[in-house]
Amino acid sequence: MAEKREQFRSRLGFILAAAGSAVGIGNLVGFPVNAAKSGGAAFLIIYAAFVVFICLPVMIAEMSLGRNTQRNPLGAYKAIAGEKSLWRFGGWLALITPFMIAVFYQVLTVWLLGYFVGAVTGNLEAMAQPGYFGDFISGNGVFLYLLVLTVLVGVILNSGVQNGIERLAKVLMPTLFVMLIALTAFVLTLPNAMSGVKFFLIPEFSKIDISVINLALSQAFFSLSLGMGILITYGSYVSRKNSVAGGAKMVALVDTSVAFFAGLLILPAIFAFTPEILSDDDSSSSISLVFVFLPKIFLALEGLVGFVTASLVASTFFLLVFFAAITSQVSILQVPISALQDELKFSRIKSVLTLGALAAVLVIGSVMSFGMVDWLTDLLRYGENLDKPKSLFDLIYDVFYETILPLNGLIVCLFVVYRWRRANMNNELKTGDESFDGSFAKRYISVALGTFVPAILAFVFVSTVLFKFFGISVI
Ligand code: PHE
Numbered sequence: 001m002a003e004k005r006e007q008f009r010s011r012l013g014f015i016l017a018a019a020g021s022a023v024g025i026g027n028l029v030g031f032p033v034n035a036a037k038s039g040g041a042a043f044l045i046i047y048a049a050f051v052v053f054i055c056l057p058v059m060i061a062e063m064s065l066g067r068n069t070q071r072n073p074l075g076a077y078k079a080i081a082g083e084k085s086l087w088r089f090g091g092w093l094a095l096i097t098p099f100m101i102a103v104f105y106q107v108l109t110v111w112l113l114g115y116f117v118g119a120v121t122g123n124l125e126a127m128a129q130p131g132y133f134g135d136f137i138s139g140n141g142v143f144l145y146l147l148v149l150t151v152l153v154g155v156i157l158n159s160g161v162q163n164g165i166e167r168l169a170k171v172l173m174p175t176l177f178v179m180l181i182a183l184t185a186f187v188l189t190l191p192n193a194m195s196g197v198k199f200f201l202i203p204e205f206s207k208i209d210i211s212v213i214n215l216a217l218s219q220a221f222f223s224l225s226l227g228m229g230i231l232i233t234y235g236s237y238v239s240r241k242n243s244v245a246g247g248a249k250m251v252a253l254v255d256t257s258v259a260f261f262a263g264l265l266i267l268p269a270i271f272a273f274t275p276e277i278l279s280d281d282d283s284s285s286s287i288s289l290v291f292v293f294l295p296k297i298f299l300a301l302e303g304l305v306g307f308v309t310a311s312l313v314a315s316t317f318f319l320l321v322f323f324a325a326i327t328s329q330v331s332i333l334q335v336p337i338s339a340l341q342d343e344l345k346f347s348r349i350k351s352v353l354t355l356g357a358l359a360a361v362l363v364i365g366s367v368m369s370f371g372m373v374d375w376l377t378d379l380l381r382y383g384e385n386l387d388k389p390k391s392l393f394d395l396i397y398d399v400f401y402e403t404i405l406p407l408n409g410l411i412v413c414l415f416v417v418y419r420w421r422r423a424n425m426n427n428e429l430k431t432g433d434e435s436f437d438g439s440f441a442k443r444y445i446s447v448a449l450g451t452f453v454p455a456i457l458a459f460v461f462v463s464t465v466l467f468k469f470f471g472i473s474v475i
C-alpha cells in the first residue's frame with residue numbers, strides 16, 4: 001500500500017512554507033531594483049494591482065489543483081485529464097521548469113553564501129572592488145560553497161515536508177522578518193535616506209510604459225512562485241480543513257510586504273551613498289546590483305559607522321537574502337521530488353539523491369559557464385544581439401525563467417477552465433472554507449481565469465519569444 005501523503009502540520013506552517021517559497025531573491029533584490037528603475041511608487045502600485053487581480057487567481061487555481069488531486073504537477077494533470085491526454089505535457093512542463101529554475105537559483109544561492117562568508121570574514125573592502133565578482137564566480141572557491149549548499153539543501157529535503165520544509169520555514173521566516181525590519185530601521189536613520197523614501201513612495205507615472213507594465217507583471221508572477229508547479233505541490237500537502245483561498249491571500253500579503261520593506265531598505269541605501277547607480281545602465285540587472293553594487297554601498301557605510309558595524313550590516317543582509325533563497329530553493333526542488341515519489345514510487349532518500357545527481361551535472365555546468373569552460377560560456381547566439389554569446393546559465397535563464405514561466409501559468413488557467421472546470425475548482429475551494437461559496441472572490445476568480453488572465457499571459461509569452469529569440473520587439 002502506498003504511504004500516506006505528508007501534510008503540513010498546521011495552517012501557519014503551510015503559510016510560512018509557501019511564503020518561504022515566495023519570498024526570495026525576487027523580492028529582496030529584483031523588486032527594489034525594478035522599482036528604482038521604473039518610477040518608484042508608480043511601479044509599486046502597478047505591481048500590487050497585478051498581485052491582487054492577476055496573480056492571486058492563478059495562485060489559488062494552482063493550490064486548489066494540488067489539494068484536489070493530492071499529487072505533484074504531472075500527477076495532477078494526469079489525475080484529472082487521464083494518463084494519455086495531451087494535457088500531460090502541461091504537467092511535464094510544470095515539472096521540468098522548476099527543475100531548471102532550481103539550477104540557476106542554486107548558482108545564485110551559492111554566490112550569496114560566498115558573499116555572506118566574505119562579509120563575515122571582514123572582506124568588505126575586497127568585495128567592493130570592480131573585478132571581485134568576476135573573479136569570485138569563475139574561481140574554484142565556488143565549488144566548495146556549492147558542495148556545502150547542496151548537502152544542506154539535500155538534508156532539509158530528506159527530512160520531509162513537516163520536519164524539513166515546514167520546520168525550516170518556521171525558524172527562518174520569522175528570523176528573516178526581524179532582520180529585514182531591523183536593517184530597514186537602521187538604513188532609514190542614514191543621512192539622505194529620506195530622498196530614497198520619497199522616491200519610493202511618491203509615484204512618478206511618467207516612467208510607466210508598456211515595457212514597465214510587462215516587467216511588473218513578470219516580477220509579480222515570479223515573486224509569488226507561480227508557473228513553477230510549487231503551489232500545486234504545496235497545495236497537495238494542505239489539510240482539507242484549511243482554506244486554500246485564505247492561505248493564498250496571506251502568502252500574497254506576506255510576499256508583497258517583504259518586497260515593500262526591501263524597497264524601503266535598498267532605495268534609501270542607494271540614495272544615501274551611491275545615487276549614481278540609478279542612472280548607470282549596466283546595473284539594470286538585479287544580479288549586478290546585489291553582487292557588484294551592494295558591497296560598494298556597505299563599504300561607503302564604513303566611513304559613517306566604522307568597519308565592524310558596516311561588516312555586521314553587510315553580513316546580516318547577505319544572510320537575510322541567503323535565508324530567503326534557501327527556503328525558495330527547497331520549495332522548488334520539492335516539486336520533482338514529489339513527482340519521483342508519486343509517479344515512480346521512489347523513497348524519499350532515493351528521490352533526493354537521484355535529483356541531486358541530475359541537478360549537480362547542470363549546476364556544475366552552469367557554474368563553469370562564467371568563463372571557466374569556453375564552450376559552456378559561449379554556448380549559443382540568438383536574439384537581438386548576435387555578437388553577444390549566451391552561456392549555459394543564460395540559456396537556462398532565458399528559456400525557463402523568461403519564457404516558459406508565463407506559458408505554464410497560461411496552461412494552468414486553460415486547464416482549470418476547460419478541462420477540470422471551474423465548478424470543480426470552486427468545490428475544492430469550498431472545502432475547509434464555507435464562506436467561499438457566496439464570496440465576491442469566487443465570482444472574480446471564475447471570470448478572471450476564463451478571460452483576461454490567460455489572454456495577458458498568452459501575450460506575455462508570445463512577445464517574450466519574439467523578442468528574446470528573434471529580436472522582434474512587439475511592445
Ligand atoms: N519567489 C521566488 C523569489 O522571489 C522565486 C523562486 C521560488 C525561485 C522558488 C526559485 C525557487 O525569488
